[in-house]
Amino acid sequence: MSTEFSSIDFLINGEKRSVRVPPMKRLLDVLREDLHLTGAKEGCGEGECGSCSVRLNGELVNSCLVPALQAQGARIQTVEGLALDGELHPLQQAFLHCGGAQCGICTPGMLMAATHLLANNPHPSMAEIREGLAGNLCRCTGFTRIFESVISAAAQSGEERHAR
Amino acid sequence: MRGRAEAHELIAPGSLSAVLELLAGAPGEWTPIAGGTELMVAHAAGRLAATKLVSLWGIPDLRFIESKPESIIIGAGTTFRDLRMDRNIATELPMLARASTWIGAIANQNRATLGGNLVNGSPAADSSPALLVYDAEVEMISLRGKRRIPYAEFHTGYKRNLMAPDELLLAVHVPRRFAHHRQYLRKVGTRRAMAISKVALAGTAKVEDGVVREIRLAAASLAAFPARLYRSEDAVCGRNLTPDIVKAARNALLAEVVPIDDIRSTAEYRRCVGANLLEEFLNELRIQGPAQ
Numbered sequence: 001m002s003t004e005f006s007s008i009d010f011l012i013n014g015e016k017r018s019v020r021v022p023p024m025k026r027l028l029d030v031l032r033e034d035l036h037l038t039g040a041k042e043g044c045g046e047g048e049c050g051s052c053s054v055r056l057n058g059e060l061v062n063s064c065l066v067p068a069l070q071a072q073g074a075r076i077q078t079v080e081g082l083a084l085d086g087e088l089h090p091l092q093q094a095f096l097h098c099g100g101a102q103c104g105i106c107t108p109g110m111l112m113a114a115t116h117l118l119a120n121n122p123h124p125s126m127a128e129i130r131e132g133l134a135g136n137l138c139r140c141t142g143f144t145r146i147f148e149s150v151i152s153a154a155a156q157s158g159e160e161r162h163a164r
Numbered sequence: 165m166r167g168r169a170e171a172h173e174l175i176a177p178g179s180l181s182a183v184l185e186l187l188a189g190a191p192g193e194w195t196p197i198a199g200g201t202e203l204m205v206a207h208a209a210g211r212l213a214a215t216k217l218v219s220l221w222g223i224p225d226l227r228f229i230e231s232k233p234e235s236i237i238i239g240a241g242t243t244f245r246d247l248r249m250d251r252n253i254a255t256e257l258p259m260l261a262r263a264s265t266w267i268g269a270i271a272n273q274n275r276a277t278l279g280g281n282l283v284n285g286s287p288a289a290d291s292s293p294a295l296l297v298y299d300a301e302v303e304m305i306s307l308r309g310k311r312r313i314p315y316a317e318f319h320t321g322y323k324r325n326l327m328a329p330d331e332l333l334l335a336v337h338v339p340r341r342f343a344h345h346r347q348y349l350r351k352v353g354t355r356r357a358m359a360i361s362k363v364a365l366a367g368t369a370k371v372e373d374g375v376v377r378e379i380r381l382a383a384a385s386l387a388a389f390p391a392r393l394y395r396s397e398d399a400v401c402g403r404n405l406t407p408d409i410v411k412a413a414r415n416a417l418l419a420e421v422v423p424i425d426d427i428r429s430t431a432e433y434r435r436c437v438g439a440n441l442l443e444e445f446l447n448e449l450r451i452q453g454p455a456q
């Protein structure tokens with residue numbers, strides 16, 4: 001059996017895009033296959049690892065668990081939307097500086113979860129950082145350097161807030 | 165085998181009345197999907213049996229928290245993040261607020277809905293034990309009308325419930341009177357974050373002059389569905405919490421629970437930990453004496 005495709009419009013990283021896909025296609029697959037935004041990764045495919053994290057209407061979500069149709073008309077931010085005019089986002093700078101990225105598979109998701117955390121809570125405590133990133137698994141860093149990256153970015157944003 | 169997106173139909177009528185009409189027109193044919201944190205996992209793994217799905221996401225009539233004098237009414241489409249952010253729930257239904265923090269991580273809490281948790285009916289459902297000891301009622305709706313039943317009667321078997329094929333879960337009504345009861349909620353899982361429970365126990369109780377005047381106990385993962393522990397309650401209700409009564413309550417719990425061995429734990433471990441959690445709650449009641 002096959003289903004009708006749906007036309008889905010959204011705003012991705014500030015840009016209007018439109019796709020025709022099966023409505024149950026996972027947002028993750030739409031991003032990667034139809035829009036060629038391959039920053040979001042598939043780790044587990046069941047909402048446990050966070051490597052497919054994106055922001056949907058300002059909320060952090062696992063894009064592997066969102067059917068495309070439910071993103072109709074949504075505002076989506078992916079890791080590709082963090083850098084502005086070739087200049088890295090303060091979180092990306094901090095991950096580079098503090099060694100928060102090693103193999104890189106979890107990094108886009110970590111960056112989106114951290115972006116979401118700092119958007120709602122610009123100066124989180126360590127407990128809040130741990131909770132904010134609890135759904136994002138990393139097998140390389142042991143997490144400490146990732147937490148340090150977030151602390152470093154939060155400290156900077158007090159001084160020079162990235163305009164977006 | 166991976167799921168194929170093309171094998172499933174999904175529509176989003178956008179309003180509660182349109183969804184109810186769809187369900188009434190073809191009862192049992194459409195499977196509602198809210199935040200997708202359960203069904204999309206099955207979909208990715210190629211295990212999603214439903215071929216026709218109807219989206220409940222973004223329907224305002226299902227996503228609300230309303231505080232009435234006697235109760236707090238929570239729309240079935242309310243997310244666990246919504247529950248965590250609500251002031252009245254934090255202060256008056258603290259166990260529901262805490263259970264909401266157990267639902268995966270932030271990204272899951274942003275999508276997972278209270279109604280989805282209850283309708284899915286996992287024996288380990290995180291929100292269930294608290295709702296059971298708060299004496300919650302569930303309200304269902306179809307084109308035929310609305311009906312309300314005690315949540316304790318909602319589950320009828322493993323992943324089975326009392327809903328008719330043309331019904332949707334509309335709301336959960338939670339009485340506010342338990343704000344003055346002593347409360348207990350503990351989940352035992354493999355790790356603190358992102359782990360499904362091996363056992364969870366909730367309790368509310370009213371103790372006067374050392375005597376248990378009212379008590380409600382409920383557990384997850386100790387039976388085929390989350391359930392009240394009525395016989396354990398009977399063992400302590402109206403009694404002084406002496407060590408003998410605590411022991412009798414433990415025995416009552418061990419006699420009434422029917423856990424299983426599965427991927428997460430064993431029946432024996434669950435029985436033992438369930439009894440230990442009950443003892444911990446009763447000891448708290450005993451040591452701290454009357455509250456409020």
